[in-house]
Amino acid sequence: MSRRPVKPENDKNVSLLIAVLVSSRLSNKNYTITSSLNLSPLDFLCFYAILFTMSFQDNRRLNERKFPHWQKLYHGGRRYWLEIKGKHGWKARYVKEVDSMEETVAFYQEIFDGKGNLVEIHEKFPVDKGHRKVKGD
Amino acid sequence: MTLKRKLIADMLMKYINREIDLQSLVSWAEDMLNESDFENGSFDLIKDILAHIGLADVHEFGLSWDDCYEYLRRLGYNVKVELIEA
Numbered sequence: 001m002s003r004r005p006v007k008p009e010n011d012k013n014v015s016l017l018i019a020v021l022v023s024s025r026l027s028n029k030n031y032t033i034t035s036s037l038n039l040s041p042l043d044f045l046c047f048y049a050i051l052f053t054m055s056f057q058d059n060r061r062l063n064e065r066k067f068p069h070w071q072k073l074y075h076g077g078r079r080y081w082l083e084i085k086g087k088h089g090w091k092a093r094y095v096k097e098v099d100s101m102e103e104t105v106a107f108y109q110e111i112f113d114g115k116g117n118l119v120e121i122h123e124k125f126p127v128d129k130g131h132r133k134v135k136g137d
Numbered sequence: 138m139t140l141k142r143k144l145i146a147d148m149l150m151k152y153i154n155r156e157i158d159l160q161s162l163v164s165w166a167e168d169m170l171n172e173s174d175f176e177n178g179s180f181d182l183i184k185d186i187l188a189h190i191g192l193a194d195v196h197e198f199g200l201s202w203d204d205c206y207e208y209l210r211r212l213g214y215n216v217k218v219e220l221i222e223a
Contacts, residue, residue: 062174065180066175066184082184082188084188084189086192086195086197086198087197087198087199088197090197090198092192092195092198094170094188094191096171104171107167109167109191109192109195111195111197113197124167124168124171125171128164131195
């Protein structure tokens with residue numbers, strides 16, 4: 001199958017396509033791209049791949065900026081965390097785990113007492129389970 | 138979504154004025170920390186304040202009037218409380 005190149009006269013269509021794709025990603029809705037845009041399915045896939053890559057990079061940059069610590073996970077994802085100091089030596093850690101596509105798979109808080117013991121976990125995503133006390137040994 | 142300082146200040150004022158409860162404020166802050174981008178030039182400030190608000194339902198962290206006042210001040214607002222007779 002040969003790919004039909006995007007011609008200069010299609011610039012407006014390309015802009016429109018990008019706008020629709022960006023809009024669909026932002027609103028989490030799927031739109032049907034009609035043939036009136038004069039783009040082949042392969043063109044569409046190429047643009048979608050470009051936008052997906054941009055989105056992946058943007059998400060990774062944002063996560064790295066929000067959560068200053070991270071480690072790689074076995075499945076290609078990452079675990080990010082951010083530490084916050086509380087009163088009386090207590091501290092908390094926000095933990096965000098993403099898959100290899102940089103999509104969030106888990107988001108939770110860990111609470112540590114003044115001795116550094118994990119005393120509480122609040123799983124927020126994918127399901128908000130509320131605060132759960134962690135029992136010691 | 139890009140979170141701006143104004144929206145955090147608005148949410149804090151809603152909490153102070155009892156338009157939303159603590160759990161709603163905390164849940165909102167946690168969601169924003171997880172999902173949102175933050176206003177350029179105030180990124181670290183917004184991140185820090187959101188992270189603390191998101192822990193306000195933990196006793197050893199909490200959210201006092203002084204905390205609210207300090208967060209609003211750091212966000213660029215002066216707070217003046219007025220008493221209205223009921």
